[in-house]
Amino acid sequence: MSLLEVEGLNVGVAGSPHLLLREVAFDVGAGEILGIVGESGSGKTMASLAVIGLLPNGIEFRGGSVKLENRELAYAARASGRVSADISMIFQQPRSALNPTMRAGRQVARVLETNQGLSKADAKAQAVDMLRRVGIPGADRVARAYPHQLSGGMCQRVMIAMAMACRPRLLIADEPTTALDVTIQAQIFDLIRSLVDEIGCGVLFITHDLAAVAEMCDRVVVMYGGQIMERAGIADLLDGPEHPYTRYLLDAVDKEVDHRIVDVGVNFALKGCRFSHRCPHAHHACNELPPLYSLGDGHASACFLNKDGRVVAS
Numbered sequence: 001m002s003l004l005e006v007e008g009l010n011v012g013v014a015g016s017p018h019l020l021l022r023e024v025a026f027d028v029g030a031g032e033i034l035g036i037v038g039e040s041g042s043g044k045t046m047a048s049l050a051v052i053g054l055l056p057n058g059i060e061f062r063g064g065s066v067k068l069e070n071r072e073l074a075y076a077a078r079a080s081g082r083v084s085a086d087i088s089m090i091f092q093q094p095r096s097a098l099n100p101t102m103r104a105g106r107q108v109a110r111v112l113e114t115n116q117g118l119s120k121a122d123a124k125a126q127a128v129d130m131l132r133r134v135g136i137p138g139a140d141r142v143a144r145a146y147p148h149q150l151s152g153g154m155c156q157r158v159m160i161a162m163a164m165a166c167r168p169r170l171l172i173a174d175e176p177t178t179a180l181d182v183t184i185q186a187q188i189f190d191l192i193r194s195l196v197d198e199i200g201c202g203v204l205f206i207t208h209d210l211a212a213v214a215e216m217c218d219r220v221v222v223m224y225g226g227q228i229m230e231r232a233g234i235a236d237l238l239d240g241p242e243h244p245y246t247r248y249l250l251d252a253v254d255k256e257v258d259h260r261i262v263d264v265g266v267n268f269a270l271k272g273c274r275f276s277h278r279c280p281h282a283h284h285a286c287n288e289l290p291p292l293y294s295l296g297d298g299h300a301s302a303c304f305l306n307k308d309g310r311v312v313a314s
Helices: 044-052 074-080 104-116 120-133 139-143 152-166 182-199 210-216 234-239 244-254
Strands: 004-013 019-028 033-037 059-061 065-068 087-090 170-174 202-207 219-224 227-233 292-296 299-301 310-312
Touching (some): 004 044, 019 033, 019 044, 019 202, 033 044, 044 202, 104 152, 120 139, 120 152, 152 182, 182 202, 182 210, 210 244, 227 234, 227 244
Parallel strands (some): 033 202, 033 219
Antiparallel strands (some): 004 019, 004 059, 219 227, 292 299, 292 310
């Protein structure tokens, strides 16, 4: 049984018939790092916000199943706007995600008070220890600082300390190294891996950076236009991508991409594959939504070019 199971997730704008996320499905195992990759606007962050129950105002849950350790979360997310404390999230812009009026140590301490029931004094002491454990030098001093007094890398470490304080079963890391230099990126990656090793949590690692996916992830889901394009183990995806969009992403890393693929933006009104208006292989069948075709060993592609494969449940 997977730690997190997402099936048939649909999300849309209130009052609009079109879906921002359409039949999105993936799973994350305990101790596993699953990457979700795609260009900006592909639905990566929206999928994570639906999982944790933090959809923006005007965006609504329209069906599907989200289970954590076989406990259904989707109804809780829709009804109350939040889900299990077993899920933590590292947000894309840590300085913006932190409370600007509260000292860094106090923000970590509040997590400990809320989730572990510690007294204020005990939580304060453990917060400093958490900051020390994520590699912050002078943790006592940093605990007394406000977010605007810290660098981007320091703010990211504070966010990770807050995530570790929850001891989550699932950690969602949304572009955790955006705008950080490569040295800090490597340190953040090491911190996430150490969290996985220490408490055995699963990680949903969201990024547009294929190099980061190759370094961090066990498996990967490729998204475009709010749809799953391809799912595979990281080696299978890098060595043998099957979906035209995946090949386009990989080609963009080290060589000139197919000139026929023009970036005209996502068309959410398309009934079929949302990459079809850019795909050089598109034909009449692409006006219908392709199923995920199994290609063996956990590899699946939502493309009619792979129709000889077995259809798997979304």
